[in-house]
Amino acid sequence: MQPVLAADALGLGLRSVHYRTGWESSPAVDYVELIAENFLSDAQPPRYHLDQIMERYPIVLHGVGLNLLGPEPPDARYLDRLASLAEYVRAPFVSDHLCWTGAHGHHHHDLLPAPYVPELVELAAERASLVQAHLGRRFALENLSSYVEFTQSSLSEWDFYSGVVRRAGCFFLLDVNNIYVSSQNHGFDPEQYLSAIDFSRVLEVHVAGHSRDPDGSFVDTHDRAVCEAVWQLYERAWQRGGPFPTLLEWDEHIPAFPALLSELSLARKHQL
Protein backbone atom coordinates (compact mmCIF):
# COMPACT_ATOMS: atom_id res chain seq x y z
CA MET A 1 0.00 0.00 0.00
CA GLN A 2 1.27 3.44 -0.89
CA PRO A 3 1.87 5.82 2.02
CA VAL A 4 -0.46 8.80 2.17
CA LEU A 5 1.00 12.23 2.82
CA ALA A 6 -0.66 14.35 5.47
CA ALA A 7 -2.75 17.08 3.89
CA ASP A 8 -0.38 19.75 5.22
CA ALA A 9 2.85 17.72 5.03
CA LEU A 10 6.13 19.58 4.69
CA GLY A 11 8.75 18.00 2.46
CA LEU A 12 12.24 18.59 1.19
CA GLY A 13 13.69 18.04 -2.26
CA LEU A 14 16.59 15.74 -1.46
CA ARG A 15 19.74 16.18 -3.54
CA SER A 16 22.89 14.09 -3.80
CA VAL A 17 24.84 16.45 -1.53
CA HIS A 18 22.42 15.50 1.25
CA TYR A 19 23.29 11.83 1.00
CA ARG A 20 26.77 12.50 2.30
CA THR A 21 25.69 14.67 5.20
CA GLY A 22 22.97 14.84 7.73
CA TRP A 23 21.28 11.47 7.50
CA GLU A 24 22.36 10.47 10.96
CA SER A 25 20.25 13.28 12.37
CA SER A 26 17.14 12.24 10.39
CA PRO A 27 15.93 15.76 9.60
CA ALA A 28 12.40 16.41 10.75
CA VAL A 29 10.45 16.49 7.51
CA ASP A 30 7.22 14.68 6.68
CA TYR A 31 8.41 13.39 3.32
CA VAL A 32 11.11 13.82 0.71
CA GLU A 33 11.05 14.27 -3.02
CA LEU A 34 13.71 12.63 -5.17
CA ILE A 35 14.68 13.48 -8.72
CA ALA A 36 13.61 10.26 -10.42
CA GLU A 37 16.38 10.27 -13.05
CA ASN A 38 19.04 10.08 -10.33
CA PHE A 39 17.76 6.63 -9.41
CA LEU A 40 16.95 5.10 -12.78
CA SER A 41 20.41 3.89 -13.73
CA ASP A 42 22.03 0.69 -12.48
CA ALA A 43 24.58 2.62 -10.40
CA GLN A 44 24.80 1.15 -6.92
CA PRO A 45 25.38 4.22 -4.70
CA PRO A 46 22.05 5.91 -5.48
CA ARG A 47 20.26 2.62 -4.84
CA TYR A 48 22.00 2.28 -1.50
CA HIS A 49 20.91 5.78 -0.51
CA LEU A 50 17.41 5.12 -1.75
CA ASP A 51 17.06 2.22 0.64
CA GLN A 52 18.33 4.36 3.50
CA ILE A 53 15.90 7.15 2.68
CA MET A 54 12.98 4.74 2.32
CA GLU A 55 13.48 3.55 5.87
CA ARG A 56 12.94 7.06 7.19
CA TYR A 57 10.55 8.92 4.93
CA PRO A 58 7.74 8.59 2.43
CA ILE A 59 9.16 9.38 -1.02
CA VAL A 60 7.56 11.14 -3.94
CA LEU A 61 9.29 11.03 -7.32
CA HIS A 62 9.83 14.11 -9.43
CA GLY A 63 10.99 13.66 -13.02
CA VAL A 64 12.79 16.05 -15.33
CA GLY A 65 13.18 13.85 -18.39
CA LEU A 66 9.77 12.71 -19.54
CA ASN A 67 9.69 15.14 -22.48
CA LEU A 68 5.90 15.15 -22.55
CA LEU A 69 5.67 17.59 -25.46
CA GLY A 70 8.70 16.35 -27.37
CA PRO A 71 8.37 15.10 -30.92
CA GLU A 72 9.47 11.55 -30.16
CA PRO A 73 7.71 9.01 -27.93
CA PRO A 74 9.38 8.55 -24.55
CA ASP A 75 12.07 5.93 -24.25
CA ALA A 76 10.22 2.76 -23.22
CA ARG A 77 13.14 1.80 -20.99
CA TYR A 78 12.80 5.15 -19.22
CA LEU A 79 9.08 4.77 -18.58
CA ASP A 80 9.41 1.16 -17.45
CA ARG A 81 12.20 2.04 -15.04
CA LEU A 82 10.23 4.98 -13.71
CA ALA A 83 7.22 2.76 -13.08
CA SER A 84 9.39 0.14 -11.36
CA LEU A 85 11.07 2.78 -9.21
CA ALA A 86 7.72 4.26 -8.20
CA GLU A 87 6.51 0.82 -7.25
CA TYR A 88 9.72 0.09 -5.33
CA VAL A 89 9.53 3.25 -3.21
CA ARG A 90 5.71 3.03 -3.00
CA ALA A 91 5.49 6.62 -4.20
CA PRO A 92 2.13 8.24 -3.41
CA PHE A 93 2.51 10.02 -6.73
CA VAL A 94 4.95 10.77 -9.52
CA SER A 95 5.38 14.14 -11.18
CA ASP A 96 7.08 15.74 -14.15
CA HIS A 97 6.71 18.97 -16.09
CA LEU A 98 4.33 20.30 -18.68
CA CYS A 99 7.09 20.95 -21.18
CA TRP A 100 9.50 19.41 -23.64
CA THR A 101 13.12 18.57 -22.88
CA GLY A 102 14.48 17.23 -26.14
CA ALA A 103 13.87 16.87 -29.84
CA HIS A 104 15.32 15.23 -32.93
CA GLY A 105 17.47 12.85 -30.93
CA HIS A 106 18.93 15.55 -28.69
CA HIS A 107 18.27 15.74 -24.98
CA HIS A 108 18.60 19.35 -23.86
CA HIS A 109 18.34 18.75 -20.10
CA ASP A 110 16.18 21.82 -19.67
CA LEU A 111 12.47 22.40 -19.19
CA LEU A 112 11.33 24.15 -22.34
CA PRO A 113 8.06 25.90 -23.12
CA ALA A 114 5.67 25.33 -26.01
CA PRO A 115 2.95 27.55 -27.48
CA TYR A 116 -0.28 27.52 -25.48
CA VAL A 117 -2.83 26.43 -28.08
CA PRO A 118 -5.88 24.13 -27.87
CA GLU A 119 -4.24 21.59 -30.18
CA LEU A 120 -1.46 21.05 -27.63
CA VAL A 121 -3.92 20.83 -24.73
CA GLU A 122 -5.34 17.77 -26.45
CA LEU A 123 -1.93 16.34 -27.22
CA ALA A 124 -0.43 16.88 -23.77
CA ALA A 125 -3.56 15.58 -22.05
CA GLU A 126 -3.65 12.41 -24.10
CA ARG A 127 0.02 11.76 -23.43
CA ALA A 128 -0.23 12.56 -19.70
CA SER A 129 -3.15 10.17 -19.44
CA LEU A 130 -1.05 7.42 -21.04
CA VAL A 131 1.80 8.10 -18.62
CA GLN A 132 -0.51 7.99 -15.62
CA ALA A 133 -1.95 4.67 -16.78
CA HIS A 134 1.52 3.25 -17.39
CA LEU A 135 2.72 4.31 -13.94
CA GLY A 136 -0.36 2.89 -12.28
CA ARG A 137 -0.54 5.72 -9.78
CA ARG A 138 -1.38 9.40 -9.60
CA PHE A 139 0.65 11.54 -11.98
CA ALA A 140 1.04 15.29 -11.50
CA LEU A 141 2.21 17.92 -13.95
CA GLU A 142 4.24 20.88 -12.78
CA ASN A 143 3.94 24.33 -14.30
CA LEU A 144 7.12 25.80 -15.76
CA SER A 145 8.94 28.98 -15.15
CA SER A 146 9.57 30.40 -18.60
CA TYR A 147 11.54 33.21 -20.17
CA VAL A 148 9.78 33.55 -23.52
CA GLU A 149 6.25 33.24 -24.79
CA PHE A 150 5.21 32.36 -28.30
CA THR A 151 3.28 34.69 -30.59
CA GLN A 152 1.26 31.65 -31.64
CA SER A 153 -0.24 31.18 -28.14
CA SER A 154 -3.97 31.73 -27.99
CA LEU A 155 -4.48 30.58 -24.40
CA SER A 156 -3.10 31.88 -21.14
CA GLU A 157 -0.62 29.59 -19.41
CA TRP A 158 -3.10 28.85 -16.63
CA ASP A 159 -5.89 27.93 -19.05
CA PHE A 160 -3.47 25.71 -20.94
CA TYR A 161 -2.24 24.04 -17.75
CA SER A 162 -5.70 23.58 -16.26
CA GLY A 163 -7.04 22.28 -19.55
CA VAL A 164 -4.34 19.63 -19.80
CA VAL A 165 -4.81 18.43 -16.21
CA ARG A 166 -8.59 18.36 -16.50
CA ARG A 167 -8.65 16.50 -19.82
CA ALA A 168 -5.94 14.04 -18.77
CA GLY A 169 -7.55 13.26 -15.43
CA CYS A 170 -4.15 13.79 -13.84
CA PHE A 171 -3.11 16.26 -11.14
CA PHE A 172 -1.35 19.55 -10.48
CA LEU A 173 2.04 19.98 -8.92
CA LEU A 174 1.78 23.71 -8.50
CA ASP A 175 5.06 25.59 -8.23
CA VAL A 176 4.29 29.05 -6.88
CA ASN A 177 7.85 30.22 -7.46
CA ASN A 178 7.47 29.31 -11.13
CA ILE A 179 4.20 31.22 -11.29
CA TYR A 180 5.92 34.23 -9.78
CA VAL A 181 8.98 34.03 -12.06
CA SER A 182 6.83 33.70 -15.18
CA SER A 183 4.49 36.47 -14.04
CA GLN A 184 7.45 38.84 -13.74
CA ASN A 185 8.89 37.77 -17.09
CA HIS A 186 5.62 37.91 -18.97
CA GLY A 187 3.70 40.58 -17.10
CA PHE A 188 0.64 38.69 -15.88
CA ASP A 189 -1.13 38.74 -12.55
CA PRO A 190 -0.16 35.65 -10.52
CA GLU A 191 -3.47 35.88 -8.62
CA GLN A 192 -5.28 35.31 -11.88
CA TYR A 193 -3.18 32.18 -12.37
CA LEU A 194 -4.19 30.84 -8.95
CA SER A 195 -7.85 31.54 -9.61
CA ALA A 196 -7.78 29.08 -12.53
CA ILE A 197 -6.44 26.19 -10.46
CA ASP A 198 -8.77 23.47 -9.20
CA PHE A 199 -7.12 22.93 -5.82
CA SER A 200 -8.96 19.66 -5.29
CA ARG A 201 -6.49 18.23 -7.83
CA VAL A 202 -3.33 19.77 -6.37
CA LEU A 203 -1.12 17.02 -4.97
CA GLU A 204 1.75 19.25 -3.92
CA VAL A 205 2.96 22.84 -3.98
CA HIS A 206 6.61 23.69 -4.62
CA VAL A 207 8.42 26.71 -3.23
CA ALA A 208 11.95 27.72 -4.22
CA GLY A 209 14.28 30.66 -4.66
CA HIS A 210 15.01 32.46 -7.90
CA SER A 211 17.48 35.05 -9.10
CA ARG A 212 17.52 37.94 -11.52
CA ASP A 213 19.82 38.19 -14.51
CA PRO A 214 21.56 41.48 -15.32
CA ASP A 215 19.16 41.91 -18.28
CA GLY A 216 16.20 41.88 -15.89
CA SER A 217 14.99 38.33 -16.51
CA PHE A 218 13.79 36.41 -13.49
CA VAL A 219 15.43 32.99 -13.54
CA ASP A 220 14.33 29.88 -11.67
CA THR A 221 17.68 29.04 -10.10
CA HIS A 222 16.73 27.25 -6.84
CA ASP A 223 19.92 28.64 -5.35
CA ARG A 224 18.67 30.78 -2.48
CA ALA A 225 15.90 31.28 0.04
CA VAL A 226 12.31 31.80 -1.04
CA CYS A 227 11.64 35.52 -1.47
CA GLU A 228 8.87 37.29 0.38
CA ALA A 229 6.79 37.85 -2.76
CA VAL A 230 6.72 34.10 -3.39
CA TRP A 231 5.76 33.41 0.22
CA GLN A 232 2.93 35.91 -0.19
CA LEU A 233 1.77 34.08 -3.28
CA TYR A 234 2.01 30.80 -1.39
CA GLU A 235 -0.15 32.32 1.34
CA ARG A 236 -2.80 33.27 -1.18
CA ALA A 237 -2.67 29.77 -2.69
CA TRP A 238 -3.21 28.35 0.80
CA GLN A 239 -6.17 30.67 1.32
CA ARG A 240 -7.65 29.47 -1.96
CA GLY A 241 -6.95 25.76 -1.70
CA GLY A 242 -5.05 24.74 1.43
CA PRO A 243 -4.21 22.42 3.00
CA PHE A 244 -1.79 20.82 0.56
CA PRO A 245 1.65 19.19 0.94
CA THR A 246 4.41 21.75 0.51
CA LEU A 247 7.92 21.06 -0.70
CA LEU A 248 11.05 23.22 -0.65
CA GLU A 249 13.44 22.86 -3.61
CA TRP A 250 17.02 24.09 -3.19
CA ASP A 251 19.45 22.80 -5.82
CA GLU A 252 22.54 25.02 -5.83
CA HIS A 253 24.54 26.62 -3.00
CA ILE A 254 22.61 24.28 -0.73
CA PRO A 255 22.86 25.23 2.95
CA ALA A 256 23.12 22.78 5.84
CA PHE A 257 20.01 20.95 7.00
CA PRO A 258 19.16 23.30 9.88
CA ALA A 259 18.97 26.24 7.46
CA LEU A 260 16.89 24.23 5.00
CA LEU A 261 14.49 23.14 7.71
CA SER A 262 14.25 26.67 9.00
CA GLU A 263 13.36 27.88 5.50
CA LEU A 264 10.82 25.09 5.07
CA SER A 265 9.22 25.89 8.41
CA LEU A 266 8.40 29.37 7.11
CA ALA A 267 5.62 27.71 5.14
CA ARG A 268 3.70 27.20 8.38
CA LYS A 269 3.71 30.94 9.01
CA HIS A 270 2.05 31.49 5.67
CA GLN A 271 -0.65 28.87 6.11
CA LEU A 272 -3.20 31.42 7.23
Place this chain on the structure above:
Amino acid sequence: MKPWPSSPSWLVELQRRFGEMLRTPLDASGSALRAAPESYDPTLIQATCSPANGAPAARLAVYNRQYWFRLLTVLQRAFPLTARLLGFWHFNQYAAKYLRLNPPHDWDIDTVGAGFAEFLRGTLRAGELELGGTRRVACAALLEAAQIDAAYHAVFRAPAVSAYQPTAADSERLLRGRLRPSPAVALLSEHWPLCEMRPRALASAGETPLSLAARLAEPQCWLLAREQLTLRLWPLAPRQAELLELLRQDSVPNALARIEAQCSPAERGELARHVREWLAQSVQLGVWTGLDD
Protein backbone atom coordinates in the same frame (compact mmCIF):
# COMPACT_ATOMS: atom_id res chain seq x y z
CA MET B 1 0.96 1.37 -23.52
CA LYS B 2 -1.28 2.69 -26.29
CA PRO B 3 0.46 4.45 -29.20
CA TRP B 4 2.00 7.80 -28.31
CA PRO B 5 0.10 10.53 -30.17
CA SER B 6 2.19 12.37 -32.74
CA SER B 7 3.21 16.02 -32.48
CA PRO B 8 1.94 18.42 -35.13
CA SER B 9 4.53 19.21 -37.77
CA TRP B 10 4.62 22.92 -36.86
CA LEU B 11 5.66 22.02 -33.29
CA VAL B 12 8.34 19.64 -34.53
CA GLU B 13 9.74 22.43 -36.70
CA LEU B 14 9.60 24.97 -33.87
CA GLN B 15 11.45 22.55 -31.60
CA ARG B 16 14.09 21.96 -34.25
CA ARG B 17 14.77 25.70 -34.42
CA PHE B 18 14.69 26.05 -30.64
CA GLY B 19 17.12 23.15 -30.21
CA GLU B 20 19.55 24.71 -32.66
CA MET B 21 19.35 27.96 -30.70
CA LEU B 22 20.12 26.10 -27.46
CA ARG B 23 23.21 24.52 -28.98
CA THR B 24 24.50 27.79 -30.43
CA PRO B 25 28.04 28.03 -29.03
CA LEU B 26 28.70 30.72 -26.46
CA ASP B 27 31.11 33.45 -27.48
CA ALA B 28 34.48 32.95 -25.75
CA SER B 29 36.22 35.92 -27.33
CA GLY B 30 35.94 38.08 -24.21
CA SER B 31 36.86 37.39 -20.62
CA ALA B 32 33.64 35.43 -19.96
CA LEU B 33 31.42 33.12 -21.94
CA ARG B 34 28.47 35.04 -23.34
CA ALA B 35 25.48 34.20 -25.47
CA ALA B 36 25.40 35.63 -28.99
CA PRO B 37 21.69 36.22 -29.72
CA GLU B 38 22.55 38.01 -32.95
CA SER B 39 23.28 34.59 -34.42
CA TYR B 40 19.89 33.07 -33.57
CA ASP B 41 17.47 32.03 -36.29
CA PRO B 42 15.30 35.12 -37.09
CA THR B 43 12.29 32.87 -37.65
CA LEU B 44 12.57 31.61 -34.09
CA ILE B 45 12.95 35.13 -32.72
CA GLN B 46 9.83 36.22 -34.61
CA ALA B 47 7.91 33.30 -33.12
CA THR B 48 8.65 34.45 -29.56
CA CYS B 49 7.74 37.46 -27.50
CA SER B 50 8.38 38.80 -24.01
CA PRO B 51 5.81 41.40 -23.07
CA ALA B 52 7.22 42.42 -19.70
CA ASN B 53 10.83 43.34 -20.32
CA GLY B 54 13.69 42.48 -22.61
CA ALA B 55 13.86 41.62 -26.28
CA PRO B 56 12.84 38.07 -27.26
CA ALA B 57 16.36 37.26 -28.41
CA ALA B 58 17.74 38.26 -25.01
CA ARG B 59 15.20 35.96 -23.38
CA LEU B 60 16.15 33.09 -25.67
CA ALA B 61 19.72 33.72 -24.57
CA VAL B 62 18.72 32.68 -21.03
CA TYR B 63 17.96 29.21 -22.38
CA ASN B 64 21.10 29.22 -24.51
CA ARG B 65 23.28 30.03 -21.47
CA GLN B 66 21.48 27.53 -19.27
CA TYR B 67 22.05 24.76 -21.81
CA TRP B 68 25.79 25.36 -21.92
CA PHE B 69 26.45 26.15 -18.27
CA ARG B 70 24.49 23.12 -17.10
CA LEU B 71 26.49 20.78 -19.32
CA LEU B 72 29.82 22.46 -18.61
CA THR B 73 29.12 22.12 -14.90
CA VAL B 74 28.34 18.43 -15.33
CA LEU B 75 31.67 17.91 -17.06
CA GLN B 76 33.56 19.99 -14.48
CA ARG B 77 32.13 17.80 -11.73
CA ALA B 78 32.81 14.55 -13.59
CA PHE B 79 36.40 15.61 -14.41
CA PRO B 80 37.47 17.60 -11.34
CA LEU B 81 41.17 16.85 -11.63
CA THR B 82 41.32 17.66 -15.34
CA ALA B 83 39.29 20.84 -14.78
CA ARG B 84 41.61 22.11 -12.07
CA LEU B 85 44.79 21.23 -13.97
CA LEU B 86 43.54 23.24 -16.93
CA GLY B 87 41.67 25.85 -14.95
CA PHE B 88 37.95 26.21 -15.65
CA TRP B 89 38.35 28.70 -18.48
CA HIS B 90 40.54 26.41 -20.59
CA PHE B 91 38.65 23.33 -19.49
CA ASN B 92 35.40 24.91 -20.68
CA GLN B 93 36.88 25.51 -24.14
CA TYR B 94 37.67 21.81 -24.54
CA ALA B 95 34.39 20.77 -22.93
CA ALA B 96 32.42 23.04 -25.29
CA LYS B 97 34.22 21.59 -28.32
CA TYR B 98 33.43 18.11 -27.08
CA LEU B 99 29.77 18.96 -26.45
CA ARG B 100 29.41 20.50 -29.90
CA LEU B 101 30.52 17.18 -31.36
CA ASN B 102 28.74 15.05 -28.76
CA PRO B 103 25.52 16.77 -27.66
CA PRO B 104 23.55 14.75 -25.11
CA HIS B 105 21.13 12.20 -26.45
CA ASP B 106 20.09 10.52 -23.24
CA TRP B 107 17.92 11.41 -20.26
CA ASP B 108 20.76 10.39 -17.94
CA ILE B 109 22.85 13.55 -17.69
CA ASP B 110 25.64 11.62 -15.96
CA THR B 111 26.48 9.94 -19.25
CA VAL B 112 27.31 13.27 -20.93
CA GLY B 113 31.05 12.93 -20.31
CA ALA B 114 31.33 9.30 -21.38
CA GLY B 115 33.59 10.10 -24.35
CA PHE B 116 35.38 13.17 -23.01
CA ALA B 117 38.68 11.46 -22.06
CA GLU B 118 38.82 9.87 -25.51
CA PHE B 119 38.03 13.23 -27.10
CA LEU B 120 40.96 14.84 -25.29
CA ARG B 121 43.22 12.02 -26.46
CA GLY B 122 42.31 12.87 -30.04
CA THR B 123 42.57 16.63 -29.49
CA LEU B 124 45.58 17.39 -27.32
CA ARG B 125 48.93 17.42 -29.07
CA ALA B 126 52.20 16.27 -27.56
CA GLY B 127 54.15 18.75 -25.47
CA GLU B 128 52.81 21.40 -23.16
CA LEU B 129 49.71 23.54 -23.15
CA GLU B 130 49.99 27.24 -22.33
CA LEU B 131 47.46 28.32 -19.74
CA GLY B 132 48.23 32.03 -19.72
CA GLY B 133 51.08 33.93 -18.10
CA THR B 134 53.88 31.53 -17.30
CA ARG B 135 51.58 28.62 -16.55
CA ARG B 136 51.95 25.47 -18.63
CA VAL B 137 50.83 21.90 -18.22
CA ALA B 138 52.05 18.72 -19.91
CA CYS B 139 49.42 17.33 -22.27
CA ALA B 140 50.36 13.80 -21.25
CA ALA B 141 49.51 14.71 -17.64
CA LEU B 142 46.14 16.07 -18.74
CA LEU B 143 45.36 12.87 -20.61
CA GLU B 144 46.28 10.79 -17.56
CA ALA B 145 44.14 13.05 -15.39
CA ALA B 146 41.17 12.64 -17.72
CA GLN B 147 41.58 8.85 -17.69
CA ILE B 148 41.73 8.88 -13.89
CA ASP B 149 38.64 11.11 -13.63
CA ALA B 150 36.77 8.89 -16.10
CA ALA B 151 37.75 5.79 -14.12
CA TYR B 152 36.53 7.32 -10.85
CA HIS B 153 33.24 8.24 -12.49
CA ALA B 154 32.74 4.79 -14.00
CA VAL B 155 33.70 2.87 -10.87
CA PHE B 156 31.48 4.98 -8.65
CA ARG B 157 28.52 4.56 -10.98
CA ALA B 158 29.01 0.82 -11.49
CA PRO B 159 26.09 -1.43 -10.59
CA ALA B 160 26.11 -3.52 -7.45
CA VAL B 161 28.13 -6.67 -8.07
CA SER B 162 29.09 -9.70 -6.01
CA ALA B 163 32.79 -10.35 -5.73
CA TYR B 164 34.08 -13.69 -6.95
CA GLN B 165 34.56 -16.16 -4.11
CA PRO B 166 36.56 -19.14 -5.41
CA THR B 167 35.71 -22.56 -4.12
CA ALA B 168 38.00 -25.58 -3.87
CA ALA B 169 36.42 -26.90 -7.04
CA ASP B 170 37.59 -23.80 -8.92
CA SER B 171 41.30 -24.62 -8.70
CA GLU B 172 41.06 -26.83 -11.81
CA ARG B 173 38.89 -24.35 -13.67
CA LEU B 174 41.28 -21.50 -12.90
CA LEU B 175 43.96 -23.25 -14.94
CA ARG B 176 41.91 -22.95 -18.11
CA GLY B 177 39.19 -20.36 -17.39
CA ARG B 178 38.88 -16.60 -17.67
CA LEU B 179 38.20 -14.28 -14.77
CA ARG B 180 35.31 -11.87 -15.19
CA PRO B 181 36.40 -8.27 -14.33
CA SER B 182 34.29 -6.24 -11.92
CA PRO B 183 32.92 -2.93 -13.25
CA ALA B 184 33.47 -1.50 -9.76
CA VAL B 185 37.26 -1.72 -10.17
CA ALA B 186 39.75 0.06 -12.45
CA LEU B 187 43.48 -0.08 -13.05
CA LEU B 188 45.22 3.28 -13.14
CA SER B 189 48.69 4.28 -14.22
CA GLU B 190 50.28 7.67 -13.68
CA HIS B 191 53.54 9.45 -14.42
CA TRP B 192 52.65 12.40 -12.17
CA PRO B 193 51.19 12.15 -8.63
CA LEU B 194 47.68 12.74 -9.93
CA CYS B 195 45.79 10.33 -7.70
CA GLU B 196 47.23 12.11 -4.69
CA MET B 197 46.30 15.46 -6.22
CA ARG B 198 42.69 14.55 -7.03
CA PRO B 199 41.25 14.89 -3.50
CA ARG B 200 42.92 18.32 -3.24
CA ALA B 201 41.37 19.36 -6.54
CA LEU B 202 37.96 18.30 -5.25
CA ALA B 203 38.40 20.05 -1.92
CA SER B 204 39.86 23.34 -3.08
CA ALA B 205 37.56 26.11 -4.15
CA GLY B 206 38.28 28.25 -7.18
CA GLU B 207 38.56 27.94 -10.92
CA THR B 208 42.20 28.76 -11.58
CA PRO B 209 44.71 26.08 -12.60
CA LEU B 210 46.37 24.09 -9.83
CA SER B 211 50.10 23.51 -10.14
CA LEU B 212 51.19 20.07 -11.20
CA ALA B 213 53.85 18.39 -9.08
CA ALA B 214 57.05 17.08 -10.68
CA ARG B 215 56.97 13.98 -12.86
CA LEU B 216 57.49 10.76 -10.90
CA ALA B 217 60.84 8.96 -11.22
CA GLU B 218 58.93 5.78 -12.08
CA PRO B 219 55.30 5.39 -13.16
CA GLN B 220 52.91 4.39 -10.37
CA CYS B 221 50.09 1.89 -10.83
CA TRP B 222 46.97 1.76 -8.70
CA LEU B 223 43.92 -0.35 -8.27
CA LEU B 224 40.82 1.76 -7.78
CA ALA B 225 38.05 -0.20 -6.09
CA ARG B 226 34.68 0.70 -4.67
CA GLU B 227 34.05 -0.57 -1.17
CA GLN B 228 30.45 0.09 -0.19
CA LEU B 229 30.21 3.75 -1.19
CA THR B 230 33.88 4.64 -0.81
CA LEU B 231 36.48 4.59 -3.55
CA ARG B 232 39.87 3.33 -2.40
CA LEU B 233 43.26 3.17 -4.06
CA TRP B 234 45.70 0.30 -3.65
CA PRO B 235 49.27 0.64 -4.90
CA LEU B 236 50.34 -2.05 -7.33
CA ALA B 237 53.80 -3.29 -8.27
CA PRO B 238 54.43 -2.82 -12.02
CA ARG B 239 54.34 -6.55 -12.77
CA GLN B 240 51.25 -6.94 -10.60
CA ALA B 241 49.47 -4.27 -12.64
CA GLU B 242 50.58 -5.95 -15.87
CA LEU B 243 49.24 -9.28 -14.68
CA LEU B 244 45.87 -7.83 -13.69
CA GLU B 245 45.58 -6.08 -17.04
CA LEU B 246 46.44 -9.30 -18.88
CA LEU B 247 43.91 -11.23 -16.80
CA ARG B 248 41.25 -8.70 -17.75
CA GLN B 249 42.03 -9.29 -21.43
CA ASP B 250 42.77 -12.98 -21.64
CA SER B 251 42.29 -16.42 -20.08
CA VAL B 252 44.25 -17.27 -16.93
CA PRO B 253 46.74 -19.64 -18.66
CA ASN B 254 47.37 -17.18 -21.51
CA ALA B 255 47.81 -14.27 -19.11
CA LEU B 256 50.28 -16.29 -17.02
CA ALA B 257 52.22 -17.31 -20.10
CA ARG B 258 52.37 -13.72 -21.32
CA ILE B 259 53.53 -12.32 -17.99
CA GLU B 260 56.20 -14.99 -17.72
CA ALA B 261 57.43 -14.12 -21.20
CA GLN B 262 57.80 -10.48 -20.13
CA CYS B 263 59.85 -11.31 -17.02
CA SER B 264 63.61 -11.35 -16.80
CA PRO B 265 65.25 -14.64 -15.75
CA ALA B 266 65.84 -13.16 -12.30
CA GLU B 267 62.15 -12.30 -11.91
CA ARG B 268 60.98 -15.74 -13.06
CA GLY B 269 62.40 -17.38 -9.96
CA GLU B 270 59.97 -15.47 -7.76
CA LEU B 271 57.14 -15.24 -10.26
CA ALA B 272 55.09 -18.23 -9.08
CA ARG B 273 55.04 -16.96 -5.50
CA HIS B 274 54.19 -13.43 -6.61
CA VAL B 275 51.40 -14.59 -8.89
CA ARG B 276 49.78 -16.55 -6.06
CA GLU B 277 49.94 -13.50 -3.78
CA TRP B 278 48.67 -11.11 -6.43
CA LEU B 279 45.80 -13.38 -7.44
CA ALA B 280 44.81 -13.86 -3.80
CA GLN B 281 44.90 -10.11 -3.22
CA SER B 282 42.88 -9.41 -6.35
CA VAL B 283 40.19 -11.80 -5.18
CA GLN B 284 40.22 -10.19 -1.74
CA LEU B 285 39.82 -6.72 -3.29
CA GLY B 286 36.90 -7.78 -5.44
CA VAL B 287 38.64 -7.36 -8.80
CA TRP B 288 36.63 -10.25 -10.26
CA THR B 289 32.98 -11.17 -10.25
CA GLY B 290 33.29 -14.72 -11.51
CA LEU B 291 35.14 -17.33 -13.51
CA ASP B 292 34.08 -18.32 -17.01
CA ASP B 293 35.10 -21.62 -18.60
